[in-house]
């Protein structure tokens with residue numbers, strides 16, 4: 001594993017974790033706004049981030065200078081209960097954070113390849129690099145939409161890819177996906193991994209142990225700075 005790898009931040013409870021992670025992220029965004037006039041944040045979806053989103057949404061920073069996008073998205077419209085954009089709209093883009101600009105990954109398109117190509121063009125104009133990326137992880141060791149059984153996983157995990165967004169097909173992923181490339185993720189100023197529960201702790205421990213390389217391990221290996229892991233039981 002790369003010598004930077006990760007740093008472990010353990011909490012007694014999920015609410016406490018959500019508050020601490022929200023404070024860290026708000027601090028980073030405030031610093032970015034002071035330094036370059038804008039803050040660029042990419043967040044994950046699924047189920048874990050809801051409490052963190054709620055905590056972040058009430059912190060009074062200059063949200064009108066913040067751009068929020070997604071680490072990954074399921075190929076479903078925002079009205080679907082499986083939409084990561086829907087989760088962000090309902091939990092993060094509320095309260096003070098309502099003033100942020102949201103850049104979605106899902107657009108109606110004939111297929112996931114077309115959607116990824118149009119995202120690639122649309123996201124080109126964002127003020128890269130990301131100031132903050134908050135990753136999640138599934139018990140299978142997937143992070144972003146880098147699923148262990150994805151077609152052409154080596155291409156998805158290529159740290160030198162010049163793509164911003166990539167299409168993903170994986171049998172275990174339910175629907176096709178859109179994901180930020182590994183290169184854009186590991187280039188972020190602050191990389192957090194937010195995981196909860198004993199099953200995910202076990203999955204993380206096995207991903208960092210010698211053995212088959214899970215996708216989360218590819219992020220740890222490619223990141224030039226330690227990934228800050230936020231965990232609570």
Ligand SMILES: O=C1O[C@H](COP(=O)(O)O)[C@@H](O)[C@H](O)[C@H]1O
Pocket residue numbers: 044045046047048049071072073074084135136137138139143144145
């Ligand atoms: O499908 C996804 O799963 C992961 C983990 O989600 P969780 O429900 O176990 O928290 C998430 O990080 C990713 O953004 C999402 O698309």
